[in-house]
Amino acid sequence: MTHHRLLPDRTGHFGPFGGTFVPETVMAALADLEHAWARARRDPAFRHRLRSLLEEYAGRPTPLYFARRLSAALGGRARIYLKREDLLHTGAHKINNALGQALLAVRMGKSRLIAETGAGQHGVATATAAALFGLACEVFMGEEDMRRQELNVVRMRLLGARVTPVRSGTKTLKDACNEAIRNWVTTVRTTHYCIGSVVGPHPYPQLVRDFQSVIGQEARRQIRQAAGRLPDLLIACVGGGSNAIGLFHAFARDRRVRMIGVEAGGTGLRPGHHAATLVKGRPGVLHGAKSLLLQDRFGQVLSTKSIAAGLDYPGVGPEHAYYQLRGRAEYVAVGDRQALAACELLARTEGILPALEPAHALAYLARIAPRLKRGSVVILGLSGRGDKDVHTMAQHLTRAQGRDGTAARRV
Numbered sequence: 001m002t003h004h005r006l007l008p009d010r011t012g013h014f015g016p017f018g019g020t021f022v023p024e025t026v027m028a029a030l031a032d033l034e035h036a037w038a039r040a041r042r043d044p045a046f047r048h049r050l051r052s053l054l055e056e057y058a059g060r061p062t063p064l065y066f067a068r069r070l071s072a073a074l075g076g077r078a079r080i081y082l083k084r085e086d087l088l089h090t091g092a093h094k095i096n097n098a099l100g101q102a103l104l105a106v107r108m109g110k111s112r113l114i115a116e117t118g119a120g121q122h123g124v125a126t127a128t129a130a131a132l133f134g135l136a137c138e139v140f141m142g143e144e145d146m147r148r149q150e151l152n153v154v155r156m157r158l159l160g161a162r163v164t165p166v167r168s169g170t171k172t173l174k175d176a177c178n179e180a181i182r183n184w185v186t187t188v189r190t191t192h193y194c195i196g197s198v199v200g201p202h203p204y205p206q207l208v209r210d211f212q213s214v215i216g217q218e219a220r221r222q223i224r225q226a227a228g229r230l231p232d233l234l235i236a237c238v239g240g241g242s243n244a245i246g247l248f249h250a251f252a253r254d255r256r257v258r259m260i261g262v263e264a265g266g267t268g269l270r271p272g273h274h275a276a277t278l279v280k281g282r283p284g285v286l287h288g289a290k291s292l293l294l295q296d297r298f299g300q301v302l303s304t305k306s307i308a309a310g311l312d313y314p315g316v317g318p319e320h321a322y323y324q325l326r327g328r329a330e331y332v333a334v335g336d337r338q339a340l341a342a343c344e345l346l347a348r349t350e351g352i353l354p355a356l357e358p359a360h361a362l363a364y365l366a367r368i369a370p371r372l373k374r375g376s377v378v379i380l381g382l383s384g385r386g387d388k389d390v391h392t393m394a395q396h397l398t399r400a401q402g403r404d405g406t407a408a409r410r411v
Contacts, residue, residue, distance in 0.1 A: 012201070014318045017289070017321040019289055020202045020289070023185055026184060029188045030201055054096065054214065058088050061218045062084045062215075063222075064083055065082045072349075078378045080378045081227075081231075081380070082382045083218075083247060085215060090125050091121065091355075091387060093384065094121045094126075097242065102130060102192075105194070112190050112192070113192055114140070114192075116177045118141075119152070119310030120151075123152060126139060127139060127160065127161035138161065138163075140183070142169075151388050151391075169303075173239075174314055177200075178287075181287065196242070197317060200287050232256075233260065233377075234258070234381070235378065236361050236383065237262050237311060237381070238261035239275065239316075245320065258330070260332065263278055264304075264311035264360060265338075275306045281315075282295060292321045292324075301314050308359070338360075338367075342359040342362040343356065353386035358380070
């Protein structure tokens with residue numbers, strides 16, 4: 001595998017994936033962003049300001065928590081650690097990237113942020129950063145996602161952001177991305193498009209990865225202190241893939257560290273019933289970059305389905321596609337029901353209610369933990385907390401009355 005720190009190449013490619021496929025009107029803005037980030041990342045004042053914001057405002061470093069009771073419930077063969085991004089301000093890893101991009105936008109003289117959002121956590125993080133820096137903010141959100149993530153819509157509006165419903169297509173994250181790009185094309189001089197995942201045209205996959213890589217950098221130091229060595233396994237959910245890349249990147253050259261990304265299997269791996277792009281996708285271009293996509297035989301992008309709004313996307317970051325191509329990471333899918341059961345499992349064993357997105361990773365870990373080598377050390381990326389999903393959980397979860405432990409048996 002090519003040295004991971006040299007990727008992407010100068011044209012924004014991770015092997016055959018990535019690149020820039022956008023209207024001519026935004027090419028100059030992308031070039032400006034690339035140059036601005038290249039300068040900012042070398043600027044000690046910028047790095048210091050971002051580090052201070054992450055520590056004093058967002059709450060980094062986040063703990064690496066040994067989940068003792070969860071480890072026991074899953075057979076006791078593995079020591080399972082949770083990287084607690086759910087404890088950050090705004091409740092998810094998204095604030096790492098939003099603060100970084102907002103700080104960069106101010107440096108570039110932009111007065112307005114726009115964003116796309118699915119689960120709403122990126123929208124909330126962007127609205128938060130915009131309020132902090134005194135920037136105007138508009139967030140595009142699919143009408144279906146607005147319905148199922150109503151709490152986050154209220155939060156964004158309280159923070160001063162305009163939340164624009166998207167009524168086209170499946171009314172979810174893909175369509176929100178389309179609308180954000182359309183808006184950016186017409187407002188590019190004053191507006192920075194704050195993309196929320198490691199997707200989109202170059203330099204966004206690299207930019208977002210760099211801002212999220214703090215997750216893995218911290219986890220690497222913390223696990224050495226806690227376990228005296230590197231982990232055997234990293235596992236995280238993948239929609240666009242920013243929290244997973246954030247965790248994986250610091251370990252990419254350590255071939256003994258196994259890495260698993262878990263996608264949304266929805267209600268089954270039939271077209272239109274899932275969002276498992278790496279499991280079922282084929283190469284294509286979406287939202288400005290070449291990666292794996294869920295598409296029909298004519299190349300039309302398929303609709304997706306997942307109980308987790310943040311995983312409900314038919315594409316994936318090009319770096320993940322490259323990791324899979326080169327065999328550096330494995331990618332699997334977990335269904336809605338298993339994710340719901342995993343939420344209950346973690347709540348009952350550790351008193352932690354996860355978001356539905358990382359619950360997919362937990363569900364797959366529950367499946368394989370009893371077969372891991374005894375004494376294995378595992379880090380699970382707990383990318384967000386479950387406050388936003390309580391209404392969805394209440395609608396879908398059916399528990400056997402008066403019986404503890406049902407979730408652990410159902411996972």
